[in-house]
Amino acid sequence: MNTNNDNKKRFIVLAIFLLGIFMGAIDSGIVSPARTVIKNSFGISESLSVWMVTIYTLAYAVAMPIVSKLSDRYGRKKVYLTSIVIFAVGSFLCGISNFYGNFTFFLIARVIQAIGGGGIMPIANAFIGNSFPPEKRGTALGFVGGVYGIATILGPTMGSSILDIAGVDHWGWIFFINLPICLLILALSYTLKENLGENNKRMDLKGSLVLSIMILSLMYALTNLNYFNFSESIKDLHVYPFLILFVICLPLFILIESKADDPILNLRYFKERQILLTLILGFITGVGLMAVVFIPQFAENILKIKTGNGGYLVTLMSVFAGISAPLGGKFIDKYSAKLVTVLGMLCTAFGTFFLAFFTTAHPSFASIMIGLIFVGFGMGFTMGTPLNYLMLSFVGERESASALSTLSLIRSIGVAVSPNIMINFIAEAGKSVQGKVMAVMPEPSAPTFPGSQYVSGYFDMSKMTNGGGISSTAIEKLKSADVTNVVDVLKDFSSNMLDKVIPTIKDKILGAMSAAPKGAASQINLDKIFSDWKLDYLNKIESARATIENTFQTAISAGYRNMFITAGVIAVIGLVAALLLKNKKKPVSQ
Template sequence: MPLDSNPAKPKLGMIMFLYMLGIFMGAIDTGIITPARTVIQANLGVGDKLGIWMITIFTLAYAASIPVSGKLADRLGRKQVYLVCISLFGIGSLICGLSANFSSFPMLLTGRVIQAVGGGGIMPIANAEFGTTFPEDKRGMALGLLGGVYGLANILGSSLGSAILDIFGIENWQFLFYINLPISIVIIIFGIIFLPLNKNSHQPGKIDILGTIAIICMIMSLIYGLKNIDFFNFTATLRTTAVYPFLLLFLLLLPVFVFLERRAQDPVLNLKYFTSPKVLITLAAGFFTGICMMGMIFVPQFSENALCIATGKGGYFVTILGLFTAIGAPLSGRLVDRHGAGKVLAGGFVVSLAGSLFLAFVATGANNLATVLISLALIGTGLGFVMGSPLNYMMLGNTKKENANSALAALSLVRSIGTVIAPSIMIGFISQAGIAAQQELLVLLPQPTAPVISQAVELKKTLEDMKKEPRMAAMLKDVEIPELSKVNGMRFDAGGTGSLPRELLRSLQSSDVTNITEKAKELSVYMYDRNTPQVIEQIQTGLQKGIDGISKGIYGIDAAISQMEGEAVNNNQYAMAAAVTTMKNQRSVMTDSMAKMEELRKIVPGAFEDAKKDYLAKIESMQPQLQKSFQSSLSKGFRQMYLTVAVFCILSILLLLMYREPSGKRE
């Protein structure tokens, strides 16, 4: 026996504490830097294209290290490998934190890789320890607590990151990593003292070096390729160089890996797992669990949209979700000890299915606190069941005891693949809903109207009256009052967001139901200010042309008056005098019109500015309509997302109907 079958309770308590603390630290770090990613990028001088690698490289190294760590634990013992993993995680965290002082992005990536290599071994080793060390009547409860901590940490990651940034300031993002150092030290010191030595009594064969290299390359290729697939544009992205070469490499390495594992004395991944129907069902359920779990990370955004609260405030609802997860996980463990893992896991998926359907069909339509809380209660409890003990119990019950670590590592790996694929699908629904919301917004926005200037109306009528006299019509044929209504033709192009400034585009992308009206006004101001200068310039140019035309007409009238006054000596003086008087009156009207045009030319910009204020006031008055439209569009995205989660829950339930509990004790 690797450990006394009835160890003292305090020792069991300390074992539980040390492994659960490691699980919490490792799992929470997958999301803890998400709130600070843009700040870290700016501080280290990199853009989005490079910055995303602080998450991508962690994901790749984490997944690749899982089967290797599990196999090493089978060979060398869980205590030694676990403490090494914790040490690596702590060293990686220190390097990540110091990268802020050296302003080095490569240093940050190095630290993230070391973190991930350490983190990949924590979960499967802890599960194996709980699954073999604890008495059978308490094993389900222990595994349930462990799964609950893992699920809770994944959910709380980004919220805890935001809290740390609030305490230390966003410029001190290195504390997101430094917080791991005291935790690592505590685990290492107390782990050396309290964790049992449990080296496998089974004599292992030669280390499978080639198989290890092959599986690392396979996992990294597969996950990187899947991570870059856009499932809403599947065919196109499948042909990109960020996807197909890596999936092709995986397919090419697969037969090589199978060949190597069949010849290896101690294979890094036991291929017999894939010939056992029970193990295959367990792994498939683990994959579906990873996908369903990722649907939960969008709970804050859903809550914010449903209850019309600002971005960032929905984190409180994660706490509620975590509370029900913490209730469901140990409860699932108790039930496993009584009713069997397969039935309890199926029950967990039923509860998750109920929660997903309630959210999709009720909560997204009702948009009130009661329906949100009911959704979180059902989903959280279901998540506690599926992330708790049943899956680990099933895997341990269908594999040999000496392979416990590598068996649970295989389970963790397929679950990780599910968590990698899921965001591409989930985010796709929200992105599509966001695009639809923006398009709907542009449809709802009123079109800008022309400023009403009384002088322009009067001038137009005066000019039309003057042109009724043939001689004046000839002189003023090129004089027109520009149409101020040209601004009515200024339209906002729903497909033109690509030409928006980066800051404005980011602002629009960060819209929520509480600020959509202000974001709409920002967009409108930009579009209005971008278009009106051209319109104003055209109007002022037209007015200047009119001024020049009238000036030329006045010159013509003066010449005609002089000619008529000269001819009056020899012709009918009374008739000529009347004509001259008429011409002088027309000249007076034209002079007055020219003065009004000069005045109009000066007041046009101000008139457009007043029209813009009226336009923005009109948008402000539409706030309830804009908020409802935005909320409805995003709700459709959440509905589709959680219907997808429901589909995977149904697939899992159907799969588990074929599962039969193993008879007898494990070998």
């Protein structure tokens, strides 16, 4: 009977924290599809709109170690529920800013939300890990990894769905959706017992301040650093001053922590070989996690499907991540965390290399799904379950939340670095697309009509394109075209171009015809000739549709191929680090 009661209590504990993890994880991506909508709502620039994501990431990273240390000190239930309330208040204020307030108010609300979010993940992991016996800990953490993985991947899709239902003028609902979840967590928490706390040592305020400055400066610099143009990018005012600030603060932080009674970040984590390997693996999983962000666009290009529908492929991938995460937890209980980590890195490496070399060369639904299945399984195995398990086995119970927040912080740094690395592969490929597509565009042939021998030189394409300015709208559409609409965009572009230059050519023709033999000009109807000629050229572009689409697809796929090769290499490095792990649980000396 007692066993049944214990199991029931553990189930409620699991539900309380899994709901929090789900809510916190979806919020990191749910804003992405709404960013343009929110930008337009506030009437701000594109560069300024990035701050709605950046400021959350920075505040979240700063909050994690501080809030986690507070939970180790004052009790995890108390600090976790406080974090839930803060997150709810921040979410409410973010939603309200849709109807009242301005962008500054919205950013302040995002910071409040991030401070609450920073306490959810590490405290939940620590509470769950310490609430279950060692023989069941892996299974419990497996559910955490599964929920976190599914929520992270589904975040953008959920954001799009909420916008579709509520409408773009009511984007605040992507934040209001958090409120009932917060209320449910608070309602369930009455059965939750306090976990640890009552640390009488002095709070490390100096260390907290310096660590906050270090995190902010490093994360901001890494977010703005262009790794493809490193030498120039590092000279940017948004990069090098912040890197210098980080370097200056680092020895000061080490000095403060070495003398602190209860350090905000335990320096022993970086001295103990097994913990250091776990942190390295955390960074690698953070880098690999962000590669998933580009999978929807990759799927759209490979399958030639409408922009926005690629997210459904990511949803399918999240199913496999959701299956493998709890399965990995059971494997940990039965075998070891090392085995699951190795298995995860192997799956990730195989999946990314398959996407890079096979799917890009043989684009099909089957080929992309094979790659995504392996990547999904790899993510599920490595998302957090084995690494969280390892950290909990290497540290004492009293500092488990702080240790897990350190792992989350290192993972967050990987997340910050990854997009700037990955997106540059696609950007580099994008630069070559226009030239390659224009190379396979059909050339317009000069129309024939009585007297055309006197004016044939006026139909040279290079002369035509100099005949008038193309609209900026047409040029922007061409730059943002995808494989599903590139032919239609080219037809619109060509139609726009011809409409601009035809009047000029007609005037030149009439001038040339006036010097031709008498009667030549009277035998032609220039309006009909040019109308037929334009229609014929647009039909030629349509006839070349398959060639143009395949050229566009191949050029863009080259960027994705290089991106996935890089992700595969990173996974191989992670595999090497995982193989160096020991199966033996070796706790840090207290």
